Amino acid sequence: MQIKINNKKYAAKVGETIFQVCMREGIKIPTLCGAKYSHEGLCRVCVVENSGRLITSCNTKVCKDMDLVTESEKISKARRINLELLWADHAGKCATCKKNRLCDLQKLAEEYRIENFHFVPRRGEMTSSEEQKLLRDNWSRVVVENENPCISRNSEFCVECRRCINICPEQKFGFNHRAGDVVVGTPYEKVLDCSFCGKCVEACPVAALTDQNDFSKIIKDLDDLKKFSVAVIDLEMDGKISEQLKNISHEQNFEKIFFDLGFEKIIKLEEKERNEEDEIIKNIRTEYARKEKIDPKNICTFFISSKIYKKVRKNEYLDYVLSEREVVRLVRDRGNIVAGKMKIKA
Amino acid sequence: MNNIKIITEHWGKINPLKIEDYVSVGGYEALKEFIEKSDSEGALKEVKLSRLSGRGGAGFLTGVKWEMVSAQKGEKYFVCNLDESEPGTYKDRLIAENNPHLLLEGLVLSALTIGAKKSYIYLNGNYEKAKEVLARAILQAQERKFLGTKILSSKYSLEIEIFSGAGAYICGEETALLSSIEGNRGEPKMRPPYPTECGLFGKPTVVNNAETIASIPWIIQNGGKKYLKCATKLFVLGGSVKNMGVFEAPIATTIDEAITKLGGGMQDGKEFWFAQVGGASGGIYLEKELGGPILGSGAILVVDRTADIYDLLLSWTGFFRRESCGKCVPCREGTFRLHEIAERLVDGEIADRDKEALNDILWTLENTTFCPLGKFAATAVRNAIDKLGILK
Numbered sequence: 001m002q003i004k005i006n007n008k009k010y011a012a013k014v015g016e017t018i019f020q021v022c023m024r025e026g027i028k029i030p031t032l033c034g035a036k037y038s039h040e041g042l043c044r045v046c047v048v049e050n051s052g053r054l055i056t057s058c059n060t061k062v063c064k065d066m067d068l069v070t071e072s073e074k075i076s077k078a079r080r081i082n083l084e085l086l087w088a089d090h091a092g093k094c095a096t097c098k099k100n101r102l103c104d105l106q107k108l109a110e111e112y113r114i115e116n117f118h119f120v121p122r123r124g125e126m127t128s129s130e131e132q133k134l135l136r137d138n139w140s141r142v143v144v145e146n147e148n149p150c151i152s153r154n155s156e157f158c159v160e161c162r163r164c165i166n167i168c169p170e171q172k173f174g175f176n177h178r179a180g181d182v183v184v185g186t187p188y189e190k191v192l193d194c195s196f197c198g199k200c201v202e203a204c205p206v207a208a209l210t211d212q213n214d215f216s217k218i219i220k221d222l223d224d225l226k227k228f229s230v231a232v233i234d235l236e237m238d239g240k241i242s243e244q245l246k247n248i249s250h251e252q253n254f255e256k257i258f259f260d261l262g263f264e265k266i267i268k269l270e271e272k273e274r275n276e277e278d279e280i281i282k283n284i285r286t287e288y289a290r291k292e293k294i295d296p297k298n299i300c301t302f303f304i305s306s307k308i309y310k311k312v313r314k315n316e317y318l319d320y321v322l323s324e325r326e327v328v329r330l331v332r333d334r335g336n337i338v339a340g341k342m343k344i345k346a
Numbered sequence: 347m348n349n350i351k352i353i354t355e356h357w358g359k360i361n362p363l364k365i366e367d368y369v370s371v372g373g374y375e376a377l378k379e380f381i382e383k384s385d386s387e388g389a390l391k392e393v394k395l396s397r398l399s400g401r402g403g404a405g406f407l408t409g410v411k412w413e414m415v416s417a418q419k420g421e422k423y424f425v426c427n428l429d430e431s432e433p434g435t436y437k438d439r440l441i442a443e444n445n446p447h448l449l450l451e452g453l454v455l456s457a458l459t460i461g462a463k464k465s466y467i468y469l470n471g472n473y474e475k476a477k478e479v480l481a482r483a484i485l486q487a488q489e490r491k492f493l494g495t496k497i498l499s500s501k502y503s504l505e506i507e508i509f510s511g512a513g514a515y516i517c518g519e520e521t522a523l524l525s526s527i528e529g530n531r532g533e534p535k536m537r538p539p540y541p542t543e544c545g546l547f548g549k550p551t552v553v554n555n556a557e558t559i560a561s562i563p564w565i566i567q568n569g570g571k572k573y574l575k576c577a578t579k580l581f582v583l584g585g586s587v588k589n590m591g592v593f594e595a596p597i598a599t600t601i602d603e604a605i606t607k608l609g610g611g612m613q614d615g616k617e618f619w620f621a622q623v624g625g626a627s628g629g630i631y632l633e634k635e636l637g638g639p640i641l642g643s644g645a646i647l648v649v650d651r652t653a654d655i656y657d658l659l660l661s662w663t664g665f666f667r668r669e670s671c672g673k674c675v676p677c678r679e680g681t682f683r684l685h686e687i688a689e690r691l692v693d694g695e696i697a698d699r700d701k702e703a704l705n706d707i708l709w710t711l712e713n714t715t716f717c718p719l720g721k722f723a724a725t726a727v728r729n730a731i732d733k734l735g736i737l738k
Contacts, residue, residue, distance in 0.1 A: 041536060042674050044714045054713050059536050074713075081710040085679035118703060119683045121690075125697040130690055137686065160678065175531060175672060178514070180682030182672030 003066040018057035018068060019046060027070055030079065030108055032086075032205055033161035034058035043161055044082045045108065049075055080112045088119040090206070091156040097207050101248050101332060102325070104205030105159055143183050150196040150212050150311045155183050158208035164200035173200065184208070196309035198323065211308060211323050218320055218330075222262035227300045230284050231263045232277060234305035235270075240324040248332050261330050263302070277303060282317045350576045352564045353557065354594040357444040362479055365486040368447040374492050376563035377451055380458065381500045384566070389459040390416060393562070395570025401579060402427055402518070402555030403624065403642045414542040415550045416460040423551040424457035424465040426559055429523060431470055431515040432625030433665060435645040437580040437592050438556040442469075442476035445560075446483035450506070452562035454493060458502050460552055465506045468523050471513035480508055515669035519717055520553040522671065533671045534717035581640060583609045585648035586616045602636035604646055616650035620734065623647075626665050627722030630729035655736055656692050659727065663688040666723035674716035680707045681723050688727075694738060701737060 003012050005027060012021045017039065022029050032043035041056040048057045049069040057070075069075070087109055094100050108114075123131065143155040160182055165173045172194045176185045186192050201209045221227050238254060251257055258266050267284075269277060281301055289296045302320045303310055310321045322330075360367035368374070380389055394409030415422055426449070430438040441449055457465040469477055484506055487493040495503040514532050516522045521535040524546045545551025557580055565573045579597045584590050587609030595608055601621055605611065612618055621631045624642025631638070640646065649658070667685035672678045684707050687700050696704075704727075711724040730736050 039536075040673075041716060044675050044710075044716070047714055078710060078714045081706045082675045082714060085683065085707075085710070086675055088683065089679055118699075119679075119686075119707070121697055121699055125699060126690060133689070134686065137682075160672070160675075178672045179668055179670040180672070180678055182678060 001062070001064050003062050003064075003068065005068045006070055012062045014062075016062050018048060018055075018060050018062055018066075021062060022057065022070065029057050029070060030111070031058055032104060032108065032159060033163065037161075037163040037203055038166040040162060040166070043086075043159070045079050047075055047078050054078055076112065079108075080114070083108055083112050084114050084118045086159050087114045088117050090159065092117065097157070098210045098329060099157075099207035102244065102328065103207065141177075141181050141183055143185055143189060145191060146212065148192045148196075148212070150198070150308045151192055151201055152210045152212040153185075153192065154208055154210075155185070156208075157206045158184055159206055160184060161205060163203040163205065164209055167199050167203045168194075169197065169199065170194050196312065198306060198308040201308070201323070201325070202306075211326050212311065213320070213322070213326060215329075215333075218322075219333075221300045221319070224300075226298055228265070228294050228298055229263045229300045229302060230265045230267065230288075231258055231302045231304050232267045232281055232284075233269060234277065234303070234307065235274060237304055237306070237324060240306060241327055244324055244328040245331065248328065251331075257327075257331060261327075261334060277305070278317075285317050350578065351594050352573075352576075352578050353441060353448065353560045353580060354444075354592070356448075357440070360445065362444055362446055363482060365447060365483070365490060368445065369490075373447055374451055374490075376566040377454055377492060378498065380455055380566055381498050381502065386416065386459045386461060389455065389566055392565055392570040393459070396565045396573035396577070397570075398558065398561060398565065398573065398577070400555055401557035401561075401644070403432075403627075405641075408554060408558055411542060411552055411554075412456070412460050415552050418543075418550045421549045422460060422462040423546040423549055424453070424460060424462040425520075425523065425527070425546065425551060425553045426453055426465065426467045426556055427518060427520065427523060427553050428473070428476070428556045429468050429470045429511050429514075429518045430556075430643075431472075431513065431518055431669075432627065432643050432645060433661075434584045434647050435582050435625050435643045437582050437644065439470075439473055439476050440592050441556050441560050441580075442473070443479055446476075446479050447487065448563060449480075449556055449560050450483055450487050450493070452559040453506060454487075454497065454504055455562045455566055456552070456554065456559055457504050457506075458497075462552075463504060465504060466527055466546075467506065467508045468517070468527060469508055469510050471511045477508060477510060484508070514671070515665075516671045516717075516719060519719065522717075523553060524551060531671075533673045534719075579640070579644055581608060582643075582645040583648070584645070585621075586613050586618075586650040586653075587611065587648045588613055598639060600637050601631055601640055601646065604640060605636070605648060609646075609648070612648070612650065616652065619649050619651045619653065621646055621648050622726065626662050627719075627725060629725050630733055632733055655730065655734060656688075656694060659730060659736065660685075660688045660692065662726050663723070666719070670719060670723070674720070676707075676710040677715045677717075677720040677723065680711050680715075680720065683707055684711075684723065684727065691736075694736070696737075704731075704737075 001012055002009050010025050019029055029046050031046040033040060034046055039059040041059040046057045047054045049072055051067055145153040172186055173184055176183045201211055222229055284301055285296045285299055289299055300319050302322055303318055304322050306323055308323050356371050390412055398408045399405045428438050453465055491498055509527050511517045511526055517526045517532040519534050520541055522532045524541060526532040527546060541551045541553055577597045578594050581593050581595060581604050587605055589610045593608040601623060618633055622628050623631055623640055623646050625645045628642050663685040667681045670677045670681045687704050690696050708724045708728050711720045
């Protein structure tokens, strides 16, 4: 069938959503909850106009002779207000946020010029009792959980897009409470206990679900002149890292990126070594150390992989597991440091 | 005004706990008639002729809804929506408490007409008494073979289950109600597919309000044509009228008639200000606008000049802030911020920034929410701003 989008005709198949057609034809529609994760229509940011009425594009199927508009004053007003409502309930600590410059909400906020907490009045605009109540209401529902070994949860950043709920193969997450008190969490707010496949962290558009790690210790170890840092890079990591990296850097040379971060040796797993990483990591502290005459105590081993469940199995041979997101975060945090360890050592 | 009472006829005269009382005033005669003389096609024809519309608020034609489901084969469900949680509305509760067998008879007739073998009564979690009365009524009806397998020794059978919700307002919305029965979070689902195609457990389902169902026995007995002439509706009057309570009156009753004739006019010394029609989600009507019909659930709140509008506003926004399910952004965050602004508005003054925010929130609630709850949340506040001029 044929539908009209922004006064141009496009072919569409029966059963396709408006969003799918627009993606295929290269028409940009912003979304927070949808795209490849769900078609629930929760964020109401992907709205388009169908003969004057606002409809969500992610879960509306195309019909014959549809006449759609994807950008108009009304649409951007709807997107702006809904983003601002989210922004008002968001932590807004961008400068120190783990997801800074890698955050979907931040990108949309920049695009639609969400500059301030529009719905939260400033100090001078209300009485002190109102202010106290506002603070209590706005921050009383935050759930922070860092007890599990792999995934750090902080609902202060959460935008309740339900990507994690929809993507989790074990259905570990759900909505707790209702209305403005809604918190994405585990049943009865217990500590997250799952197989830690990491899909939810990958899906999270903001910093509500992030990789658990002691970053200051990692940076200290990387910068330590005595320490010899070895990175074992898992298969298929190049693509994953460059996908994330394009948000913050144009550097494509992986060796340079890792050496700049402070690694001394990089071992890339090969196809035939799939799932043999434990053996290889063990060899670094034993055979490799003996051969190169390095004290095994001074070796620091990193496994660069999406398999964040390996964090549970850290042992005497493996010190750190870094996901692609953490590598990019390291690059971002150290982006301004011109000289890496290499240069300091030299 | 004619005085035909279809639903409230036997209220207070019969003992709701005794099936004999109901049978002695002609109860379950419609069911006997259906089984002996008519069939589901005949019944459907009568209901279509009656032009009976949904009494829950949306007003969709019952006959049309039934036809969509009865045309489909296979397993089907019929659900009675008794999750009444609109503030100031309690007509369905009184139906269940005063004459539960009328509701059951209507439910059996409706379910058999569409060809369902299982029916649910979705009861508001706060209705403890109604639950007891209904549970007892179901047992009595089963004993007398009005329910269960082989109803009155015919080929029909029907099982009725009472499902007690948790008192959430959103579960009155039919897709949320069905999610709740399925054991999921009570949240509205995307439509289409409509429940009539893919409802409870993925099967075609009819969801009707209790009042709609309670009108069915009369229609089957007296015919759809007759009902068309004397259709009635329950109205709930509250606020500053002399007589408060539930009244049955012709469906075309205007707001003015309801207040003066049913409610007996304003209480002594009180001056009429406005009426809110349809519960917390209803619009505001000033004195000059009272000529129209009563829309929505049939609740009328009459407010006099002594009322504190800002207090009322706080109550409305608080209700929606509490009852939003939290699924979509504008409703979850919007109702929350709306309530915050209403809290700052209690003395009638707010900052300019709040006024701007208020307009933005109302706009996004009206235009972008997932389900009608968001629009409802904005209606009363919007009317209060436009008609009562609450923002100085």
